[in-house]
Each structure stands twice: as structure tokens, then as C-alpha cells.
Amino acid sequence: MNLKELAASLKLSQTTVSRALNGYPEVREETRRRVLAAAKAANYQPNSRARRLATGRAMAVGHVVTLSDQGQMINPVFSDFMAGAGEVYAREGYDLVLSIVPAGEEERAYRQLASNGSVDGVMVQSPRPDDPRIALLQEIGMPFVVHGRTTARDSHSWLDIANTTAFRRATDLLLDLGHRRIALLNGEEKLDFARRRRNGYVAALEARGIAPDPALIAGAEMTEAYGYARARALLDGRSPPTAFLASSVLVAFGVGRAVGERGLALGREVSLVTHDDVLSYLSNDRDGPHFTATRSPIRAAGARCAEMLIGLICNPGTGPVQELWPVDLTVGRTTGPCPDT
Amino acid sequence: MNLKELAASLKLSQTTVSRALNGYPEVREETRRRVLAAAKAANYQPNSRARRLATGRAMAVGHVVTLSDQGQMINPVFSDFMAGAGEVYAREGYDLVLSIVPAGEEERAYRQLASNGSVDGVMVQSPRPDDPRIALLQEIGMPFVVHGRTTARDSHSWLDIANTTAFRRATDLLLDLGHRRIALLNGEEKLDFARRRRNGYVAALEARGIAPDPALIAGAEMTEAYGYARARALLDGRSPPTAFLASSVLVAFGVGRAVGERGLALGREVSLVTHDDVLSYLSNDRDGPHFTATRSPIRAAGARCAEMLIGLICNPGTGPVQELWPVDLTVGRTTGPCPDT
DNA sequence: TTGAAAGCGGTACCAC
DNA sequence: GTGGTACCGCTTTCAA
Numbered sequence: 001m002n003l004k005e006l007a008a009s010l011k012l013s014q015t016t017v018s019r020a021l022n023g024y025p026e027v028r029e030e031t032r033r034r035v036l037a038a039a040k041a042a043n044y045q046p047n048s049r050a051r052r053l054a055t056g057r058a059m060a061v062g063h064v065v066t067l068s069d070q071g072q073m074i075n076p077v078f079s080d081f082m083a084g085a086g087e088v089y090a091r092e093g094y095d096l097v098l099s100i101v102p103a104g105e106e107e108r109a110y111r112q113l114a115s116n117g118s119v120d121g122v123m124v125q126s127p128r129p130d131d132p133r134i135a136l137l138q139e140i141g142m143p144f145v146v147h148g149r150t151t152a153r154d155s156h157s158w159l160d161i162a163n164t165t166a167f168r169r170a171t172d173l174l175l176d177l178g179h180r181r182i183a184l185l186n187g188e189e190k191l192d193f194a195r196r197r198r199n200g201y202v203a204a205l206e207a208r209g210i211a212p213d214p215a216l217i218a219g220a221e222m223t224e225a226y227g228y229a230r231a232r233a234l235l236d237g238r239s240p241p242t243a244f245l246a247s248s249v250l251v252a253f254g255v256g257r258a259v260g261e262r263g264l265a266l267g268r269e270v271s272l273v274t275h276d277d278v279l280s281y282l283s284n285d286r287d288g289p290h291f292t293a294t295r296s297p298i299r300a301a302g303a304r305c306a307e308m309l310i311g312l313i314c315n316p317g318t319g320p321v322q323e324l325w326p327v328d329l330t331v332g333r334t335t336g337p338c339p340d341t
Numbered sequence: 342m343n344l345k346e347l348a349a350s351l352k353l354s355q356t357t358v359s360r361a362l363n364g365y366p367e368v369r370e371e372t373r374r375r376v377l378a379a380a381k382a383a384n385y386q387p388n389s390r391a392r393r394l395a396t397g398r399a400m401a402v403g404h405v406v407t408l409s410d411q412g413q414m415i416n417p418v419f420s421d422f423m424a425g426a427g428e429v430y431a432r433e434g435y436d437l438v439l440s441i442v443p444a445g446e447e448e449r450a451y452r453q454l455a456s457n458g459s460v461d462g463v464m465v466q467s468p469r470p471d472d473p474r475i476a477l478l479q480e481i482g483m484p485f486v487v488h489g490r491t492t493a494r495d496s497h498s499w500l501d502i503a504n505t506t507a508f509r510r511a512t513d514l515l516l517d518l519g520h521r522r523i524a525l526l527n528g529e530e531k532l533d534f535a536r537r538r539r540n541g542y543v544a545a546l547e548a549r550g551i552a553p554d555p556a557l558i559a560g561a562e563m564t565e566a567y568g569y570a571r572a573r574a575l576l577d578g579r580s581p582p583t584a585f586l587a588s589s590v591l592v593a594f595g596v597g598r599a600v601g602e603r604g605l606a607l608g609r610e611v612s613l614v615t616h617d618d619v620l621s622y623l624s625n626d627r628d629g630p631h632f633t634a635t636r637s638p639i640r641a642a643g644a645r646c647a648e649m650l651i652g653l654i655c656n657p658g659t660g661p662v663q664e665l666w667p668v669d670l671t672v673g674r675t676t677g678p679c680p681d682t
Numbered sequence: 683t684t685g686a687a688a689g690c691g692g693t694a695c696c697a698c
Numbered sequence: 699g700t701g702g703t704a705c706c707g708c709t710t711t712c713a714a
Contacts, residue, residue, distance in 0.1 A: 013702075050690065118389045249565075254594075
């Protein structure tokens with residue numbers, strides 16, 4: 001059933017039917033009711049391909065993920081973000097087009113999405129401090145919002161959480177608990193958020209006159225194997241840390257395993273801090289399913305980013321929107337006072 | 342630059358240019374060369390929206406993921422599968438449309454994808470034994486392939502790995518090593534693959550005259566917290582297992598942590614078996630990045646499923662394709678002989 | 683081998 | 699309020 005047939009069956013023009021369906025005000029109420037009823041009865045769904053061509057809009061947004069940061073995809077933060085964004089896309093009638101491309105093909109992928117018009121905008125994730133994607137997308141005039149920040153702060157839309165503050169506060173917290181040797185298992189420090197996290201960590205230490213020990217700082221792709229290997233090495237070293245700051249849930253898993261293998265107990269002999277979502281993973285007495293709607297700030301961030309992006313798409317005139325969200329790395333049952341104190 | 346302009350600039354008709362670009366044989370070679378050169382020079386990309394309307398094909402496939410099995414998304418198996426599929430989609434010029442919908446909205450999502458024609462086919466993941474999606478998709482005539490099996494074995498296309506055999510062999514292996522108390526930390530047993538895995542496990546035990554101990558068997562959403570909690574409980578029990586069969590990497594992480602916390606060493610006092618990909622996660626001396634192309638059977642499965650789906654879309658006449666892949670759960674450094682032997 | 687023209691299924695402008 | 703109609707940009711007969 002297409003518009004033409006529907007219109008014919010109602011003895012109305014396509015125009016009127018289209019207007020009725022799309023909520024234009026100039027349609028008589030009774031007409032609208034008839035149309036709506038007939039559409040529902042016939043189970044009419046406008047053909048999205050035709051609509052896209054006619055309106056010149058793809059009603060879709062793209063997420064480009066490179067194979068190399070596919071490790072990202074297994075990060076709950078990633079999927080949680082996707083869930084939040086996906087929810088908004090669905091609500092607003094947008095499709096989410098996911099491109100998984102080999103590293104290096106990224107630019108081609110964006111250019112292609114742009115030139116063949118299959119999306120109206122894109123979401124940029126895991127930005128590096130000076131991410132070339134920003135300039136590229138600006139050049140090709142594709143609306144985008146970045147989840148995270150770059151050094152080019154003011155020319156585009158982004159949403160980020162306060163990484164520096166969060167890690168500074170987390171470090172402060174551990175310092176308050178008496179810890180002095182605090183390990184930072186960071187993400188890859190070529191990523192913007194990782195740099196900020198390190199900065200926060202370092203600042204907290206220095207504010208107390210503690211010189212950061214390079215041996216306690218590591219940055220790598222956020223995997224369980226990395227968390228395990230580093231934690232293991234540190235714990236086996238001559239002067240092991242009493243606390244860990246983990247950059248992600250997988251890393252925290254690895255730390256948990258390493259700590260366990262040393263016969264130590266998390267929360268007693270060794271502290272582990274990371275954010276809410278992660279702690280809920282590590283606790284074995286959780287009261288509900290993972291990632292409930294109200295619990296995850298990341299999911300909310302995904303939703304908000306999606307809203308921002310759709311806003312940009314619909315009002316091309318608008319300037320960039322920028323939001324910085326406070327996020328506390330809270331303490332859970334896996335954290336306790338320093339055993340040395 | 343659109344087709345019309347390109348044609349005009351070449352003083353050719355749209356028809357000829359279109360044919361040249363799309364490789365139709367009746368175009369004179371020299372003409373084709375001219376067209377191709379001009380297209381490249383002008384950086385011409387056909388408008389996908391127009392093409393989709395004209396051809397009646399969406400050139401896209403859908404993956405519908407419910408929010409409730411979003412836990413799935415953080416499973417490396419899931420993202421690895423997506424990577425494999427995405428690669429093929431990209432190569433074949435298909436978009437991957439990812440719908441993340443609340444549980445219960447699934448049917449509506451499929452119906453909508455079908456009726457508004459935004460995808461040509463869909464991939465079905467994590468099927469339950471008698472999954473209603475099969476009948477639904479058949480009813481609405483949407484091409485699909487299932488990754489995994491259902492009880493309706495022969496009416497549709499699917500690709501699965503030999504779960505029963507794999508877990509039977511893994512169990513056999515542990516039995517050969519002298520283990521007698523082997524715990525199975527399965528996925529949710531409402532999922533088809535989990536049932537098969539349990540069957541394989543049970544069969545191996547019974548073949549040796551060992552009655553499966555219900556206390557050693559658990560099934561739940563495959564998370565680290567679940568793996569940890571169950572392993573912890575089992576190890577703290579009166580008659581702890583000497584080996585674990587883990588259903589997924591996250592579960593294995595949890596087992597690893599629990600084993601560690603008990604002061605036991607994986608591979609010595611306690612064995613842990615799961616498949617290749619998972620073991621490579623747990624080993625801290627990995628020789629390369631995760632998910633290299635040649636290493637992951639899941640990624641290959643994703644690619645193959647995508648090929649099958651595109652095949653179905655392009656040749657609607659063809660009957661169902663079904664493939665069962667042998668997969669061995671191999672032993673890694675985390676497995677060793679039973680300490681009791 | 684090439685071109686003219688009729689769709690594909692909507693949207694939106696302009697009359698009435 | 700409603701209808702006629704010209705697009706949107708490409709594919710695909712059908713004729714030349």
C-alpha cells in the first residue's frame with residue numbers, strides 16, 4: 001500500500017493525505033481522522049526510501065568505528081553509550097548506521113557517507129587530542145558531535161565528562177584514606193580523556209607534595225589482559241601500590257584477578273577505584289540488571305549526544321553546543337583505607 | 342555533482358553515463374573510459390537515496406538488538422561477529438543499520454524495518470530454541486539468517502558452531518586430565534546455544550558414568566559478576582570443583598578473580614577452559630592485538646553470515662543455507678591436570 | 683552504441 | 699481546506 005493507493009481509496013489527493021499524515025495544520029479535522037483511520041486500517045507505512053529522496057534527508061546518523069579500536073566495542077561504556085544514543089535515534093525516527101572500517105579507511109568512510117548522502121550527521125567517539133576527524137568533517141560540512149574533547153575546543157559541538165576533576169577527586173579520596181602509592185592504569189594516552197585523567201591524578205598528588213612515580217603509571221588499550229599484566233607486575237614489584245585507579249571496567253577486571261592471585265582482598269589490602277558503572281560490575285551482590293536506565297551516566301551521555309546531533313541536523317544555523325558533565329568516581333565496597341595507615 | 346550534471350559535462354545522456362558507471366556491457370570502451378575519468382575527476386558519488394528509490398533496494402541490512410540483551414553487546418563475541426559482518430557489508434556496498442530497542446518492541450521494530458523498506462534483510466542473533474522472530478520474519482517475507490540454531494531447523498538459513506561437540510570435547514579433555522568435579526558456568530539456558538552446551542557437558546560426564554551434579558551447573562547472563570559470584574560460591578562450598586567450563590570471556594574473567602581470591606592459581610590448582618579467543622584474553626603474554634583477522638572464528642562466522650544474507654537478498658529464489666562449524670575449545674596455559682590426581 | 687522518457691513514492695509549491 | 703504538479707536523482711525500458 002502506497003500513498004497513491006491510499007489517496008485513491010479515500011478519494012482524496014496524495015497531497016491532502018500526505019498533509020494529514022504529517023500533521024500539517026491546514027487539514028480539516030474530520031478529513032484527518034478519516035485519513036488516519038484508513039492509514040492504520042491499511043497498515044500504511046510511508047516508504048522511507050522515497051521520503052528520503054523527496055526530503056533530501058537521510059534520516060540516519062552514522063557511527064564510524066575502526067577495526068583497531070574495536071576493543072572499544074567490547075567496552076561497556078561504548079555499548080552503553082550506543083544504547084542511550086540508539087534510544088533517541090529511534091524516538092526521533094532516525095536510523096543508526098554503523099560502519100566498521102579498517103584503520104586508515106576512516107577518512108574514506110566519512111567522505112563516502114557524506115558524498116552519497118546516506119547519513120545526515122555523524123557521532124565521533126574516542127577523540128585524540130588533535131583529532132583529524134574534526135577538520136575533515138568541518139571541511140565536508142557534515143554535522144557531528146564529539147563524545148569527548150580535543151584541543152580544538154570551541155569550533156564544534158561536544159559533550160564530555162569532567163575527566164580531570166573526576167580523577168583528581170578519586171585520587172584525593174585515596175590520599176585521604178592514607179594511600180601514598182596509587183597506581184594509575186590509564187587508557188591509551190594518545191586519547192584525550194586519558195591525558196585528562198592523568199592530569200587530574202598528577203595534580204592531586206602534587207597538591208600534597210607527592211611526586212608522581214612514573215613506575216605507577218601506565219597507559220594502554222583498555223583490556224582485561226592489560227589490567228591484569230600491569231597490576232600483577234606492580235604487585236610483584238619491590239614497592240607495590242596499595243591502591244589502583246582503573247580506567248575502565250575491563251582493566252578493573254584484570255586488576256581484580258591480579259589482586260586475587262596475590263592472595264589479597266580487594267577493599268581490604270588493596271583498593272580499587274573506578275566509576276559507578278564499573279563498581280557495580282565488580283560487586284557480586286548487585287540488586288538489578290546491568291545498565292538500568294537511570295543508573296548509567298554514560299547512557300545518558302549517549303542520549304544527550306544524540307539529541308545534540310539531531311539538533312544540529314535540524315537547525316543547521318545553530319552554533320556549536322558544548323557540555324561538560326560532572327562525574328564522580330565513587331567509592332564502592334571494593335575500596336577501603338590504606339592498610340599501612 | 343549529480344548524474345545529470347556529469348552527463349551534461351560529457352555531452353552524453355544520463356542513460357549512457359549511468360550504464361558506463363554501472364558496468365553495463367553495451368557501452369563502447371572509449372566512452373566508458375571517458376565517463377569513468379570524468380566521474381573520478383569530479384569526485385562523483387551517486388546519491389544513494391535516489392539509487393535506493395529507483396532500484397527498490399535499501400542496500401542495507403538490519404541488526405536488531407534489544408536493550409535487555411545489551412549485555413550481549415559488551416561480549417567480545419558479539420562485537421567480533423559485528424566486525425566480521427561489517428567488513429562484508431562494506432565490501433558489498435551495504436549499510437549496517439543497528440536498531441537498539443527496548444525488550445518487547447522487537448516485533449514492532451522488525452515490522453517497521455520491513456514495511457518502510459529501510460533494510461533488505463536482517464541478521465538474527467542469540468536465538469532462543471523456539472524463537473518467535475523466525476516465524477515473524479517468515480510471515481513478513483524479510484530475508485534473514487540466524488547466527489545460532491533454533492528448534493525449527495530446516496526452514497530458514499542459519500550458521501552455528503558445534504556447541505554440543507565443543508563442550509563435550511572440552512569436558513572430555515578435563516576428564517582425561519583427571520578432573521571429576523567440573524563446573525559449568527553456562528549462558529542463560531533459555532538460549533539455544535546454552536542448552537546445547539549443557540547437553541555436550543552432560544553427555545561427556547554420563548559417558549564416563551559420572552552423574553552430573555546440579556550444584557555444579559549454573560546458567561545466567563554472561564557477565565563477570567555472575568562468573569565471579571558462582572565461582573566464589575562453588576569454591577567456598579564443601580566440595581569445590583577442580584575445573585571450570587566458562588561460557589564466555591566475561592564469565593571467565595569472573596572465575597579468574599574468584600580463583601585468585603581463594604589464593605589458588607589458574608592452571609595449577611584450578612583449571613579453566615573456554616574457547617581460543619577467551620583464553621587469549623586471559624593470558625598476559627599475548628603476542629598481538631586482539632581480534633586479528635585470521636584468529637577469530639567468530640569474526641569469520643560474522644563474515645560468513647553476512648555473505649549468506651546478501652546471497653539471500655540477491656537471489657530470492659534460493660533455498661535456505663545452513664552451516665555447522667566445528668569449533669574446538671582448546672586448552673591454554675590456564676588449564677592443567679587435576680590436582681587430585 | 684546511445685538517448686528519450688517513464689517511473690520509483692513521496693514532498694511541497696502554487697492555484698483554486 | 700484541497701488538488702494539480704513539478705521535482706528529488708537515479709534506473710530501466712523502449713526506440714532509434
